[in-house]
Amino acid sequence: MVIGAAPVVLTASEAGVLTLTLNRPEVLNGLTDEVLDAVAAGCHDAAADAAVRVVVITGAGRGFCSGQDLRGGFEAGDADIRGHLHEHYVPMIRAIRDLEKPVIASINGVAAGAGMSLALAADFRVAGESATFIQAFVRIGLVPDAGSSYFLPRLVGTAKALELAMLGETIDSAEALRVGLVHRVVPDEDLSHATHDLAARLARGPRSAGLIKQLINQSLDHDLSSQLAREEEAQVLAAESDDFTAGVAGFISKRAPEFTGH
Numbered sequence: 367m368v369i370g371a372a373p374v375v376l377t378a379s380e381a382g383v384l385t386l387t388l389n390r391p392e393v394l395n396g397l398t399d400e401v402l403d404a405v406a407a408g409c410h411d412a413a414a415d416a417a418v419r420v421v422v423i424t425g426a427g428r429g430f431c432s433g434q435d436l437r438g439g440f441e442a443g444d445a446d447i448r449g450h451l452h453e454h455y456v457p458m459i460r461a462i463r464d465l466e467k468p469v470i471a472s473i474n475g476v477a478a479g480a481g482m483s484l485a486l487a488a489d490f491r492v493a494g495e496s497a498t499f500i501q502a503f504v505r506i507g508l509v510p511d512a513g514s515s516y517f518l519p520r521l522v523g524t525a526k527a528l529e530l531a532m533l534g535e536t537i538d539s540a541e542a543l544r545v546g547l548v549h550r551v552v553p554d555e556d557l558s559h560a561t562h563d564l565a566a567r568l569a570r571g572p573r574s575a576g577l578i579k580q581l582i583n584q585s586l587d588h589d590l591s592s593q594l595a596r597e598e599e600a601q602v603l604a605a606e607s608d609d610f611t612a613g614v615a616g617f618i619s620k621r622a623p624e625f626t627g628h
Contacts, residue, residue, distance in 0.1 A: 375404035376426070382419035382569035382627075383562075384412050391427025396435030397480055402454040405484075409461035409469075419569040419627050421465065422561055423488060424472035433479025433502055455480065455512045462487045463513075463583060466576035468568045472561040473497045473548070483512035486521065489579060490568075491547070492561050494554040497539045499547060504534040520586060522546055572609035572625040574600075 376387040386408040388395035395401075405423065412418040425431055462469050462484075471477075471488035479502040485491055501518070503510050510518065510531050519527035522545045530537070539551045552560040568575065577600040585593050604610055609625045616623030 373404070374398065374401045375408065377408055379418065381566065382417060383422060383565040384408065384415075384418045384420070385422040385424065388423075388425045388431055390435075391425070391429070393435055393437075394429030394432035394476055395425040395427070395481070396432045396437075397484075398435050399450070399454045402458045406458040406461040409458075409465045412467060413461075413465050416627065418467065419571070420467060420565045421462075421469045422472055422565055423462075423469065423484065424561070425474055427475075429475035429481075430471070430473045430477045430497065431481025431484055432476055433481045436506075451511055459483070459487050459513045466580060468571075468575060468579060470561060470565055470568075472557060474554070474557055476500070478502045480512045480514075483510070483514040483517070486517035486547075487513050490549050490564060492550050492552065492557065492564060493539045493542060493548045494557040495539050495551060496554050497542070497548075497551070498536050499530075499542050500536045501531045501534055504532055570625060571627075572604075572613060572623075573607040573627055574604040574609065577604055 372389055374389055376385075376389045378385045378387070386405055388397075388401060388405075390396055390398075390401065409421060412421050468490065469488045470490040470492060471485040473485055473491060473493040475494070475496060476498050477485045478498075478500040482499050482501060485499075501510055501514065503514075509515070514531070515527075518530065521527075522530070526545055529535075537545075537547075539548065542548045543551045550560065550564075581593075581596060581600055584596050588596065608628045609623070612623040612625060
């Protein structure tokens with residue numbers, strides 16, 4: 367590592383929002399083990415810090431993330447592909463999904479391959495008008511990884527997921543919005559502001575927001591009976607929170623409650 371080199375992921379925390387910025391703009395924020403581990407570490411830090419209510423992931427420069435930086439080797443027949451995925455990609459995706467706090471992907475420019483997977487793993491996706499999305503894996507003879515084969519069909523349906531993954535065509539932000547891949551598209555110059563507004567709104571939310579995230583994620587793999595049981599467990603936790611007390615008091619007094627996330 368070069369002494370004094372800039373961090374590959376920048377961190378900034380303000381008003382309950384932790385922003386993780388991929389910081390390799392010269393390669394459109396291509397992913398390396400160091401980047402993957404830093405994003406995972408940032409999410410773990412957010413989980414342990416009660417002051418953090420929301421996490422935002424974005425990219426420096428003109429791209430969100432171009433996917434795996436192939437300059438590191440990964441030739442055909444590389445025996446360590448499994449280890450690379452298991453030791454770096456899987457922990458990052460799990461850290462994002464297991465975090466009991468909302469995660470927003472603020473997508474500036476290209477989100478390709480595993481960079482698109484990273485965006486799909488977030489709970490909210492806000493895109494600038496110039497954003498593009500590419501399931502680039504098939505272009506180099508690989509299959510979607512880093513959760514793409516799980517998240518993509520759940521967001522856009524099986525038929526569209528097969529189209530995107532097997533043809534590897536680029537779609538623009540308008541098409542991404544039309545098929546449900548992103549939640550909102552804004553002018554590029556408004557992306558930071560729109561992301562901040564959404565993050566601020568989520569940061570003012572109650573303790574139950576994290577429980578809602580868990581419930582929705584769990585529902586993808588549970589039958590109705592199992593999910594009803596999960597709802598009971600989560601509702602007990604929510605009802606024990608200070609935020610529930612504040613919410614009821616606000617409802618009775620007809621005033622907006624001030625939630626603390628506890």
